Amino acid sequence: MSRQKGSINNLIWGVVSVIITSVVAFIIPRLFIVNYGSEVNGLLASIRQIYVYLALLEAGVGSASVVALYGPMGRGDKHSVNSILAATNHYYKKIGIIYALCIVVAGILYPFLLDTNIPYYICSLVIILQGAGSVMGYLVYGKYNMLLRVDNRSYVTIRLGMILSVLTDVVRIALVMNGQSIIEVQATYFFFGFLNMGYICWYIKKYYPWIDLSVKPDFEAISQKSSVFVHQISSLVFSHTDVLILTFVCGLKTVSIYTMYAAVYGILESAITITGNSVQSALGQTFNTDRVKFMKIQAAFETYYLAFVFSLFTVAGIFILPFMALYTAGADMNYVYAWIPVLFTLYQLMSYGRVTSNNIIGFAAEFKSTRWRAWLETAINLVVSLVCVFQFGIYGVLMGTVAAVFYRANDIILFANHRVLKQSAWPTYRRWIVNAVLLTLTILFFRYIPMNTDTYITLILNALWVSIVVFILFFGINSWTEKEARKTASGYLKNMLPMLPILKYFYK
Known part of the structure; x- marks a missing residue:
């Protein structure tokens, strides 16, 4: 695929994604405010920031890999691409394990720091459910997202993200409207995270059969992490x-x-x-x-x-x-x-x-x-x-x-x-x-x-x-x-x- 055609696909699917997910996503905060109150809406926003900072565990591996991959992908050097991805995979597996442990610790400790009337167990379970999908990303398919991004195929993950985001929000809206608990609503992230993982792995296997993570990792290529x-x-x-x-x-x-x-x-x-x-x-x-x-x-x-x-x-x-x-x-x-x-x-x-x-x-x-x-x-x-x-x-x-x-x-x-x-x-x-x-x-x-x-x-x-x-x-x-x-x-x-x-x- 040419660079121009890839850029067009990225842009088109990106615009479609923004339009669709924005329309659906605008419904969610208002429903939470009206049905659960501003305090619950503020809690969810606060929890999202926890995971933003937990993302620091990634320690620059992904971005360093992207920069390292630009040259080899531009030259068609598949061996170097595999070596860089192998190094990325090595780090991501370690990060995934640490990330999972941090989620559990955050779920136990963070509710004690909040001045809120929301029950402890609700705060704790919401925190854990919110981050479960990211653990799968680090352990299984995170390095493939880097490859798609550098190969000008971001539209693949954008398109998938749009579909899963809409499905997630539709299910969440239905649960809220039917009076389900906030825990059940947040559990939808975990379910659709599995679907995301399965599709990315299938796509890589079909369109990148030459990917081989068993080669010697090129840790030097991502040394700027x-x-x-x-x-x-x-x-x-x-x-x-x-x-x-x-x-x-x-x-x-x-x-x-x-x-x-x-x-x-x-x-x-x-x-x-x-x-x-x-x-x-x-x-x-x-x-x-x-x-x-x-x-x-x-x-x-x-x-x-x-x-x-x-x-x-x-x-x-x-x-x-x-x-x-x-x-x-x-x-x-x-x-x-x-x-x-x-x-x-x-x-x-x-x-x-x-x-x-x-x-x-x-x-x-x-x-x-x-x-x-x-x-x-x-x-x-x-x-x-x-x-x-x-x-x-x-x-x-x-x-x-x-x-x-x-x-x-x-x-x-x-x-x-x-x-x-x-x-x-x-x-x-x-x-x-x-x-x-x-x-x-x-x-x-x-x-x-x-x-x-x-x-x-x-x-x-x-x-x-x-x-x-x-x-x-x-x-x-x-x-x-x-x-x-x-x-x-x-x-x-x-x-x-x-x-x-x-x-x-x-x-x-």
């Missing part, structure tokens, strides 16, 4: 510390407020991540085989990636509060806070806007030389959040995140351009400035446009036409200001259009 691990710690602290701090300082109800906004922005995150990941493998292989070609593609990708990111957050900035008022109507507390979306938008923009530059650091395997920078980002986040949370509550933890990501986004942009690509960082900053000005002016403009958002139907209809206008505006302005990127993107678009399933028959 410890440096990758540092970056993962920084990323997780940046993304997930807020909920844990709020859990112990402000309580589970405040956590519920935070996670409601995080869930909405999480939909945007999924769309952005899928867009970036759909071409990451192709970019990574090109970086390691043809640097001149990569530079042209990178400039075009960054231009339209930033246009996409800023477009999404512009639409979110216009409609987040009306949506939250509708979505949480009838809840046991107020969820509408005017300044929360502002802080969320700031840190999400800087976080996802820096991805194109961060990818370059990953492609170049510059993990070790940037470790101290990741630690500094972590320190800024923790210190500012812990200082401010007692004074400003939910706003305080968001301030900490914004402060940390402001430093790190600039650091990543400068490092990627100056140290790796040996070029000026001004083109990247120019794109940021153009999009930031557009976002600010567009949101302010639509504040003065009267729109009826009192029902879901009117909200969706208004969001649709506004989204069309916003996307045309951002992509149009960026195409006008970035001529070289426009030419490069146009050339690739002409080649890719005949590969689109809906259009390929017109090109026969």
Whole structure:
């Protein structure tokens, strides 16, 4: 399969996955709030953060394997691929055993740390059931996900994840509506985890019969896992510390407020991540085989990636509060806070806007030389959040995140351009400035446009036409200001259009 065709499949299935899972997933939190209360919803959010941090046990093995596999996969070197996967498998089996033990310990101890009226045994069983699927991933099929990602077949896991996610949510909704306990609801994760494991193993056996994990492991190829691990710690602290701090300082109800906004922005995150990941493998292989070609593609990708990111957050900035008022109507507390979306938008923009530059650091395997920078980002986040949370509550933890990501986004942009690509960082900053000005002016403009958002139907209809206008505006302005990127993107678009399933028959 060509790199372009693989990227198209990744993107198409990614978009379909976001749309379907988002529609279904939006039903779940409201059902939990209405049927179990904000405290249970906050508990589930708090537990999810435990598993985010338990993921640190992976110690950078997966990401280091991905980077190590780019070159061999690009060259078709199957022996090296097998050696790297064998090393990954070796580490993953050890991690799976430790992970299982940590789940049991967390299930026993964590409920004692919570100030809640929820019974101990419920908290304990929910924790254990939530993490059982990850144990299977490490022990059985985790290394295969790395292979599919590098081989530009992420659409396989995306498609499978979409189907299983929908099935899981449908079953959970049915259980909640029929008054079943939260334990029975959470047990669905364990069941569908088995199905996920079975399909991935079958797919690898059918389409990659040459995979042989019995070869001598190439531990040297993934020796940078410890440096990758540092970056993962920084990323997780940046993304997930807020909920844990709020859990112990402000309580589970405040956590519920935070996670409601995080869930909405999480939909945007999924769309952005899928867009970036759909071409990451192709970019990574090109970086390691043809640097001149990569530079042209990178400039075009960054231009339209930033246009996409800023477009999404512009639409979110216009409609987040009306949506939250509708979505949480009838809840046991107020969820509408005017300044929360502002802080969320700031840190999400800087976080996802820096991805194109961060990818370059990953492609170049510059993990070790940037470790101290990741630690500094972590320190800024923790210190500012812990200082401010007692004074400003939910706003305080968001301030900490914004402060940390402001430093790190600039650091990543400068490092990627100056140290790796040996070029000026001004083109990247120019794109940021153009999009930031557009976002600010567009949101302010639509504040003065009267729109009826009192029902879901009117909200969706208004969001649709506004989204069309916003996307045309951002992509149009960026195409006008970035001529070289426009030419490069146009050339690739002409080649890719005949590969689109809906259009390929017109090109026969």
